Amino acid sequence: MTMATQGIQNSSTPAGQILEYLLRNTTAGIKDLEDMLGVTATAVRQQLASLSAEGLVIMTRERQGVGRPRNVYKLTERSQSLFACYSDELALDLIHELLETEGTAKLRYLLSRVGDKLAMQYSRQIKGVALGDRILELSVLLDRRGIRADIEDANGVMILHEYNCPYHDLSSVHRDVCEMERDTFSQVLGADVTLGNCIHDGHNSCQFVVNAIPAAGGNRHATSFQPAT
Structure with a gap:
């Protein structure tokens, strides 16, 4: 197992913390990583040099307002693939053969069946009734499966962010996989879910926007975003 894989699997290591930070923030400069790790610039550069050598991060130039652009680091396509949780070459070959x-x-019919089964698995583990509670519990379940996720409250609209695609290789070729995941979340939450930004379009996360409207045919749970007391 290389340091790359170890770093992703263990986010308590400096390398893992850098990869996790870049996953959630898209880019970072040396000073950003110094502050995050609480170490010297030299120590940060050593970590970045190792990650660069393994093809996990690259340096680019970023302009912020007036003045000279600064050097920043970001994840490579290879590191995004390492964060994937379920996708593998066999699954991709099977989908191509099916098509x-x-x-x-x-293909869409079978993906729908898979999504239904995933929804049942998640739903059995979620105990909350209020929509806000169910979203929180879903994010915890995703984290347990290696999917870096968090929740944003955008003026009363809840957005579930996924920072690593669990089906990275599959969904990069077949966007129907993205729709399967959206439908899965809609069933689990009993609410209308739309897919906003997507990692494959160059964004740093996939955004699942949760609307407090019961999903057609889905669970009819309370639609308040307020956690149950």
Whole structure:
């Protein structure tokens, strides 16, 4: 196991903390990482040099307002793939074979069945009734499965952010996989969920916008965003 894989699996290491920070913040300069780790610039550069050598981070130039652009670091496509949780070459080959032999309609049908089963698995572990509680519990379940997620309250609209795609290789080729995940969350939460920003479009997270409207055919749980007391 390389330091790269160890760093991602253990976010308590300096390398893991840097990768996690870049996953959530897209880019970071040396000073940002100094402050985050509480170490010297030299120590940060040593970590970045190792991560760069393994093809996990690259340096680029970023302009912020007037003045000279600064050097910042960001994740590579390879590191995004390492954060993926379920996708592998076999699954991708199976989808390609299915498309060739059965067509798009059959693929979407099977993805829908998979999404339904995932929704049942999540729902059995979620005890909350209020929508706000269910979103919080879902984010915890995602984290247990290695999916870095958090929740944003945008003026009363709840947004679930996923910073690493659990189906990175699959969804980069077949966006129907993204719709499967959206439908899964909609069923689990019993609310209408829309997919906003997507990692594959260059954003730092996939944003699932949760609307306090019961999903058609979904669970009819309370739609208040306030946690139950």
